[in-house]
Amino acid sequence: MASILPKGKRQSTAKRTSKGKRNLLLLPGLFVLSLLLVTTVVPAVAQSPISIVSGEVRQEAKPTPNPSQEGNRRQEIRGFEGSREEVTQQPLTPGQILQQGREFYEAGQFFEAANLWQQAVQAYKNQGTILNQAQALNYLSLAYQDLGQGEQAQQAIATSLKLLQSREKLEPRGVAILAQALNTQGSLQLTQGKTETALATWKQAEATYELAGNETGKLGSRINQAQALQTLGQYRRANELLNKLVEELQTQPDSVLKADGLRSLGIALQTVGDLVKSKAILEQSLAISQQLNASADTSATLLGIGNIARDIQRYDVAWRFYQEAANLAQTPITTLQAQLNQLSLLAQTQQWQTANSLMPQIESNLSQLSPSRASIYARVNLAESLMQQKNGDAEIGRTRGTRETRGTRETRRQGGTVDIPNYPLSIIHYPLSIIHSQFPIPNSQKIAQSLATAVQQARQIKDPRAEAYALTQLGKLYEQTQQWQDAQSLTEQALQISQSIEAADITARAAWQLGRILEQRGDLTGAIAAFQGAFAHLQSLRSDLVAVSPDVQFNFKESVEPVYRELVNLLLQPPLTKGQMEDTSQANIKQAREVIEALQLAELDNFFRDACLDTQPVVLDEIDTQAAVIYPIILHDSFRGNSASRLEVVLSLPNQPLRHYATQLPEEEIEDILQQFYSSLYPGYSRDQRLRLAEEIYDWLIRPAEADLANSGIQTLVFVPDGFLRNLPIAALYDGEQYIVEKYSVALSPGLQLFPQGLEREELQALTAGLTEARQGFAELPAVEDEVKEIASEVDAQVLLNQEFTRTAFQKEINGKPFPVVHLATHGQFSSNPQETFLLTWDERISVKDFDLLFEKRRLGILKPIDLLVLSACQTAAGDKRATLGLAGFALRSGARSTMASLWSVHDESTAALMSEFYRQLTQTNRAITKAEALRQAQLTLLSDSRYDHPYFWASFVLVGNWL
Known part of the structure; x- marks a missing residue:
């Protein structure tokens, strides 16, 4: 079997190497579907370069199997066979050939378009009309890109630019064509992985459109620049650029172009996860389209708003928007687009009878379409839905x-x-x-x-x-x-x-x-x-x-x-089979560990809806030779009909070969035991039951490695937990005689690739902030004042309490002085949904996605990163199996090397005692101590106190990130 690995560095943006259709007319919006995330939903995501021809903005579709790429037409494209007959029956002018090529291109028939544009190029060359030849070559490059013919696309656009640049002075039309050609060149460069070059080219295109007096072209080029910035991982700059474009569009009078521009920006903002602003911008675009009676534009925007409603699980609202979009659709393809969204939504919400009744309508609309990429994708997506039917109730x-x-x-x-x-x-x-x-x-x-x-x-x-x-x-x-x-x-x-x-x-x-x-x-x-x-x-x-x-x-x-x-x-x-077992096993285990860590990173990317967590891998043996890393992961055996699941554990010991061991258990049983254990951690539950469950989980994760851990002199266990194991309070596991915390320091990590080595210990200075009074529906925390005072007695602390703890005041303090420690004693919630992950200040909630805005100077490198972030009164969302993604999110957004937080809201007097001891341990000068060991000693202090010896009081606190 030939290699199917990506080819070199070009694959950093390999998904873009075969672009979806670029609309040459002003199409209202972009609706694309990820092939990897197979579903018939058509999300409105402005993520592909915008093609600008004849002064019009078109959002190019991503290379995804989506019928919607044909969807938002101002006119229905039909009768292509007849058009081809006309070509053979009577000669056409080069302009007519060029236009016919546009029609085929709009219909998704890229090969036919390329053939016609080749003819147009030759005809214009024979006539000696350089500008027309350059424009035809520009179009030809787009078609070649869609056909995956990169070399031909490069040659066509290079020739186009050479012709344009050969003229000493370009008239206004020539300047506009040059801007279009630069736009096309930037698109090709992006597909080739030359993202920085594409960004520079699109900036040049923007300047050229300005010379041509084409404001719409400038808008498209700048949206393309935002995409390039996203590809480079510069999401904040991309978002700032998009917001600036929104402000500029607000100054323009209402028009179809303004509605289209707002829709493109709304979709782009949805891409970067700013759903609130995206919805507002799309609603403004909708109002303009409705005022102008532009039904096709209205339909496109309704789909975009419907997708946002679906994104926040307002399925009834999404359905109404999809239905209205279908009612206003002007062509079978746009109707089909809305119906496919409806079908996907019905499937997701398990409304099988309605979904089945929708199928004939979809098939009818599909039968009216001429062959094109859009109709093929629609046919395949419909087949995908049919393949998911179950017998009996369809x-x-x-x-x-x-x-x-x-x-x-x-x-x-x-x-x-x-x-x-x-x-x-x-x-x-x-x-x-x-x-x-x-x-x-x-x-x-x-x-x-x-x-x-x-x-x-x-x-x-x-x-x-x-x-x-x-x-x-x-x-x-x-x-x-x-x-x-x-x-x-x-x-x-x-x-x-x-x-x-x-x-x-x-x-x-x-x-x-x-x-x-x-x-x-x-x-x-x-x-x-x-x-x-x-x-x-x-x-x-x-x-x-x-x-x-x-x-x-x-x-x-x-x-x-x-x-x-x-x-x-x-x-x-x-x-x-036997033979070379050890070598093969080691190679496989090492790659398995890499894949597990990559999964952790991919989940965080998915949580934030951006891939901005780029860090260099850290070699464990160079960090701590007394730490073991444990990677538990739940797997399913599907080989030769075996459908059993197992809990697999990969164990990494310093300077030793990796090893792994497994427990064969149904996933449902694993989850049930974990849920029982979580419940048993609250006072009032049977102690015997709690210890039995704690020991059973210990048997899965630790027991097989006990001898190796002891022989290796391990002092710290670092867990890279998977799935609902993330919420597990490791310190409360029990070996039959004592808790884990009595033997080892414990830390959690979303993956060793994410966190750099901690700073060397220095005299601690802390910014502490908290709420003692009830705010925004949350209960009072009366012991927070004592907690803050205790911390101030151990370290040099700046305190913000109650009315002083506003978002503005906190941001001013955190960016005014390089505090290595930030301690927040306030309500908060961790959830797998970033919209439900927040911290409470006196005047507002701070979402996890906005958290990094508070640390601007640290993010820009003006101040040192935070060494330790403490969140002492937070809790995970009830029933959320992946809630600690939110905890990892706060850790990453703050840039903190280590984060300590609570998995559930704990009695605040015991929390004050634990925090006081934690800081006392950190500030000891007579011996070096890691943060993980300081937390362990604080937990042992509570364990030895008869008032707080139940795990409820001390097991909630976890250290995430660098444990040194």
Whole structure:
């Protein structure tokens, strides 16, 4: 099997290497769908470069399987066969050829458009009209980019720019064409991974549009610059630029162009996670469109607002917006776009009967469309929904990896066949299996025929990207019907095509699919190689994975995270044969650890909806030779029909080979035991039950490593927890005789790649702030005043209490002096939803996404980073299994090297006692002590006090990040 790893540094933005269609007319908005997060929803995300032609702004669609790329048309494009007949019946002028090419391009028929534009280029060259030739070459470069022909695209745009720059002086039209060409060049540079060069080119395009007096062109170029800044990881600058553009647009009179510009900006703000501002901007765009009676624009904006409503789980509101968008749609493709969003929403909310009744309407609209990339993507997405139906009630569900479709291995053959014209495999007709299990796939022949039509249409319009996408879905169908040879052949074809055009998003999905198929066929070596390719491409697409779906958390869990987990699962499988076991095992365990850490980072990217957490990996042995790192991860065994789950633990000891061990348990049982343990930590529950549960979990995580830990002189256990293990108070685990905290210091880390080594100990200065009075519906914390006073008695502290603790005052203090310690004794909540993760000040709530704004000088490097952030009165959101993502979020947003916080709100008098002892331990001058050990000693102080010896009082406090 050929390598499916990304090619060198270009893959840092590999998802952009095969761009989606760039609209040459002024299309109202952008609605794209991530191929990796498969669903028929059409999120409005302005994330691809904007193409500006004839002074109009068009938001270019990302390279994703989305019918909406045709959706927001001002006119319906039809009759292409007739147009081709006219070309052969009578000669056309070069201008007519150019326009026909635009029509084919708008219809998603890029090959036909490229052929016509080649003719136009030659005709203009023969005429000696340089400006027209340059414009045609600009268009040709766009078509080549869509076809994945990078070299031809580069040659076309280079020739266009050379012609324009050869003229001593450009008239106004020439300046406008030059600006367009620079815009196209920037788009190509971005697909090639030359992000900084693209940014510079788009700045040049902006200046050129200014010379041409084209304000709309300037807007598009600046939105493109914001995308480049996002790709470079400069999210704050990107957001600042977008906000500035919003302010500038507000000064313009109402017009269709203003409505389009506001919509593009609203979508871009949604991309970076600013949903409140995005909604406000989209609503303003909607009001202008409605005032101007621009139905197509109104429909596009309604979809965008519907996606935001869905993003915040207001599904009833989202449905109404989608329905209104469908009612106002002007063409079958725009109607289809809204209906696909409705279908996806119905599937998500399990309204199966309504979803099933919507299918005929979608199929009817689909049948009215001429072959194009948009219609092919729509056909494939519809097939995906049909493939998720369950027998009986025609249940339509979202993709859940592949585990649901592997329930049984008993199949029977059906006589139905699928004929794919011009299929390059030796087998043309594929009998389809109908699975007799809990999850059959009804209408398999119908689905296969629809996908075969999609493949045929892709070949007809010579669109390799659409062909690869359709083949991948067809391969998935054969995978689900357990026809492994056919599934493998189809998937390998898709993979070969996607790699040839460097479409990293399709490659990642096809590689994942191939890995699953090879695993089922018993080829574990091939499966691992395929999963490694999928993993590598997901890593290269990191900046694109985080904000492309209106239901990011769900899609990440269902379509991205499984790739990481399944690769770890295969890497940690015991060898089937003896020989070279030790070397192979070590190599696999090391990569498994890397993948686990990459998953931790990907989850934080997903939490923030940006990929701004770029740090250099830290070698553990160079940090602390007395610390062991424990990586627990829950895995599912799917090899050869085994559907059991297990809790796998990777153990890293300083200067020793990695090892791993596992406990075979159903995931539901693991979760149930953990939930019982959480409940038992509250006073009033049986002590015997609590200790029994604490010891059982200890047996999973620690018992197999006891001897190694003792022999290695380990003093600190660093856990990189997975899933709902994140909320686990490790210190309260029990070995049968004593708690873990009585033997080891304990720390948590979202991954060793995230936190740099701590600063050397210096005389502590702390900024302490807190609330003692009830505020904003939260109860009073009367002992906070004593807590703050106790801290001030141990360290040099600046205190902000109650009315003094406003957001403004806190920001002024934190940026006015380089406090190494910041201690906040106030209410707060950690949640896996960043909108529900906050800290309370006297006058407002500070969200986790705004937390870094308070540390501006530290973020810019003017002041040193915080060494320790303490959040002493917070709690995790009730029932949220991944709530400590919010805790990690505060740690990262503050830039703190270490963060200490409480998992649940604790009796505030005991908290004051613990904090006082913690700071006393840190300030001891007679011996060096780590932060983890200082916390341990403080916890032991409470454990030895009969008033506070219950784990409820001391086990809540955890140290996240660097433990030194």
